[in-house]
Amino acid sequence: MKYYIIAGEASGDLHGSNLMRAIVRRDAQADIRYWGGDRMAAVEGRTTMVKHIRDLAFMGFVEVVQNLRTVLGNIAFCKQDILAFRPDVMVFIDYPGFNLKIAKFTRQQGFRNVYYISPQVWAWKRSRLKAMRRDLDMLCYILPLERDFFARVDFPQALYVGHPLIDEVNNYRHAAGEGAAAHAGEVIALLPGSRKMELRKMMPPMLQLARRHPEYRFVVAGMSLLGEPFYRTLLGAEPPANVEVRYDSTYDILSQARAAVVCSGTATLEAAIFRVPQVVCYKANALSVAIAKAFAKVRYISLVNLIADRTVVRELIQQDLTDGVLEQEFRLVADDADTRERMLRDYDAVVALLGNGDASDRTAEVVVRQAAASGNNNMV
Numbered sequence: 001m002k003y004y005i006i007a008g009e010a011s012g013d014l015h016g017s018n019l020m021r022a023i024v025r026r027d028a029q030a031d032i033r034y035w036g037g038d039r040m041a042a043v044e045g046r047t048t049m050v051k052h053i054r055d056l057a058f059m060g061f062v063e064v065v066q067n068l069r070t071v072l073g074n075i076a077f078c079k080q081d082i083l084a085f086r087p088d089v090m091v092f093i094d095y096p097g098f099n100l101k102i103a104k105f106t107r108q109q110g111f112r113n114v115y116y117i118s119p120q121v122w123a124w125k126r127s128r129l130k131a132m133r134r135d136l137d138m139l140c141y142i143l144p145l146e147r148d149f150f151a152r153v154d155f156p157q158a159l160y161v162g163h164p165l166i167d168e169v170n171n172y173r174h175a176a177g178e179g180a181a182a183h184a185g186e187v188i189a190l191l192p193g194s195r196k197m198e199l200r201k202m203m204p205p206m207l208q209l210a211r212r213h214p215e216y217r218f219v220v221a222g223m224s225l226l227g228e229p230f231y232r233t234l235l236g237a238e239p240p241a242n243v244e245v246r247y248d249s250t251y252d253i254l255s256q257a258r259a260a261v262v263c264s265g266t267a268t269l270e271a272a273i274f275r276v277p278q279v280v281c282y283k284a285n286a287l288s289v290a291i292a293k294a295f296a297k298v299r300y301i302s303l304v305n306l307i308a309d310r311t312v313v314r315e316l317i318q319q320d321l322t323d324g325v326l327e328q329e330f331r332l333v334a335d336d337a338d339t340r341e342r343m344l345r346d347y348d349a350v351v352a353l354l355g356n357g358d359a360s361d362r363t364a365e366v367v368v369r370q371a372a373a374s375g376n377n378n379m380v
Contacts, residue, residue, distance in 0.1 A: 191262040307350050
């Protein structure tokens with residue numbers, strides 16, 4: 001059967017790759033056309049990349065407007081490509097600003113739609129719920145906090161599948177085996193984000209922190225798809241001697257880290273699963289953040305705090321992200337025994353809420369079932 005998958009960001013590429021493998025295990029003749037990244041490209045089978053995520057990751061109101069011509073061009077091209085391919089099922093992975101527009105179109109064209117990793121309608125833009133009910137055959141969501149929400153808003157086609165990071169980390173640990181490095185003590189993980197606009201905002205305060213602490217080795221979790229020249233520019237002509245960039249090695253870095261400074265996002269949860277005490281930071285275009293705050297219905301930005309529904313990790317957002325406050329919070333997570341012990345205990349409670357794994361397999365079962373029920377008759 002034929003599958004069309006759209007992932008627009010690094011986390012979607014990660015989860016999309018595992019989903020693709022699970023689909024192929026169930027449908028050996030699967031013909032998969034996708035928007036994604038290097039992880040999805042590494043999946044064996046009949047797969048074809050349409051667009052790479054490096055060309056798609058625009059974030060925030062202002063950034064999207066600045067790149068509106070590119071965004072609209074991608075939408076138009078995507079619609080044409082789908083009509084030419086005629087999949088048995090569409091699979092949308094997160095990336096809601098783009099994917100929900102395509103889902104409306106594919107519903108109108110009679111295709112089946114499965115959405116994996118729900119838009120955060122429980123946090124903001126609840127107006128999307130009407131379109132999601134209309135356009136989606138199934139919504140596979142991954143956060144335990146979403147269970148009550150989707151029951152409360154009467155969304156019968158929503159299914160909790162567990163969090164795919166549990167599988168990903170378990171796979172990493174299995175591959176690493178007994179030789180996996182323990183926390184090395186002097187390593188501090190810097191996870192500044194996956195988009196260029198995030199990195200430009202996050203790297204300066206992280207580098208200033210490193211300069212103040214020559215006793216530690218600060219390791220930046222870099223992404224090769226952004227290119228080494230980009231990171232060299234961020235580090236500047238005279239980067240701190242105790243800072244290095246390792247590419248595509250986030251789990252290796254976290255497995256060795258004593259503490260972490262993390263840009264809000266999936267990485268906050270990854271640090272928690274690896275039991276690395278962290279400070280969460282976020283800085284973006286001021287107008288984008290102001291608009292988001294005006295519409296947001298949640299108290300936190302980090303997944304760790306959202307899942308716990310209380311403050312587990314300190315969040316430094318916009319004007320709160322100063323050198324002085326970051327220094328204070330960093331010393332607590334790196335050196336204060338009581339803070340570290342309390343945070344690790346809270347991490348264990350958060351991870352226990354995420355399920356026992358197999359999110360990709362559960363979602364693949366839904367996807368293949370929807371494809372088989374399609375009336376497109378695209379058997380291969």
